[in-house]
Amino acid sequence: MTDANSVIRSVNQAEEIHDGLKVRGEIRSHNGPAAPGASGSRPPTDISMLDLAVHIEELLQSWSRLVHEESSDDLPADNPTAQALFMRQRAIWIAGAAWAPDMLDELDDATRKGTGMLGMLPPRTYMPEPCGICHAVQWIYHERPPVVRCQAGHESELQEHLQGREAETVTHAEAAWVLGITRRGVGMAVKRGRLTTGADGRVTLESVRVRLAKASMCP
Numbered sequence: 001m002t003d004a005n006s007v008i009r010s011v012n013q014a015e016e017i018h019d020g021l022k023v024r025g026e027i028r029s030h031n032g033p034a035a036p037g038a039s040g041s042r043p044p045t046d047i048s049m050l051d052l053a054v055h056i057e058e059l060l061q062s063w064s065r066l067v068h069e070e071s072s073d074d075l076p077a078d079n080p081t082a083q084a085l086f087m088r089q090r091a092i093w094i095a096g097a098a099w100a101p102d103m104l105d106e107l108d109d110a111t112r113k114g115t116g117m118l119g120m121l122p123p124r125t126y127m128p129e130p131c132g133i134c135h136a137v138q139w140i141y142h143e144r145p146p147v148v149r150c151q152a153g154h155e156s157e158l159q160e161h162l163q164g165r166e167a168e169t170v171t172h173a174e175a176a177w178v179l180g181i182t183r184r185g186v187g188m189a190v191k192r193g194r195l196t197t198g199a200d201g202r203v204t205l206e207s208v209r210v211r212l213a214k215a216s217m218c219p
Contacts, residue, residue, distance in 0.1 A: 002100035007091040011060075014107040015084040016185055017114035018056040023184075024118060025049030049117055056110050060084055063103050067094060118182065132156070140178070158212055169202035178208055 057080050064083040067090055068075040076086035087094060094100055131138045131150035138150035140158060148156045158178060170178070172186045175195065179186070186203060189195040189211070196207040 002095040002097075002104065004091040004095040006104060007094050007100065008088050010104045010107040010111070011084050011087045011091075013111045014056055014060065015080060016181075016188055017111050017118070018053050018060075018080050019188060020118050020182070020184060021049045021053040021056070021114050025053060049114075052110065052114055052117065056080070056107075056114070059106055059110060060087070063087065063107075066099070070097070168206075169198040169200060169204050170208065171202055175203040175208055179211060 060080050060083040061078065064076055064086050067073065067087060071090065071093060073086075073090065076082040094103070097103075129138075130136060131152065131154050133154045134150065134152050136151040136154075138148055138154075141147050141149055148158055148160075172183050175186045176183045181189075186195060190197055190203065194207075195211060196204045198204050
């Protein structure tokens, strides 16, 4: 049986990647093609971004429609935000469906392609502090959940490296680095209430810890 947290994770990531592709592709497309004879014509990846965004929309639409048909729940509005919310709210039900693994495979495949197009964080990020056991160089591996691993193979949970910090907030860039997402992804998470900010506009460490704790429940 598929895990409900895996359903929520896949839907969340597909929605976030869709939004990023749509914004990036539309901004570039609005610039229009270069004038005849001008250098630096608009790159073809702009259209690819919009095409992939449309593909993710179609995936969310088709899978939410299947949930509607099999569960008899009201069909959500015909937009990715409403469809993603509809599916998150029914994650437990979806996890028990025989076709759930196929749904996750399709969403995750589109998410991986979108991640590459948007130039998001690499599979690992250098950690400025050495391993606490052997003092070797270590990196954050942006897996599910995120893990810190040194050259010698010693592992630790990323949350351990957030404990005991005097600051109660971190910059958007620092939050992105810890969570393994882009700064835009942090901004979207704040907008949707998945991360919170302090009076200084920076991201609260507590909300980062909560986000990491939720990620640790995903396989």
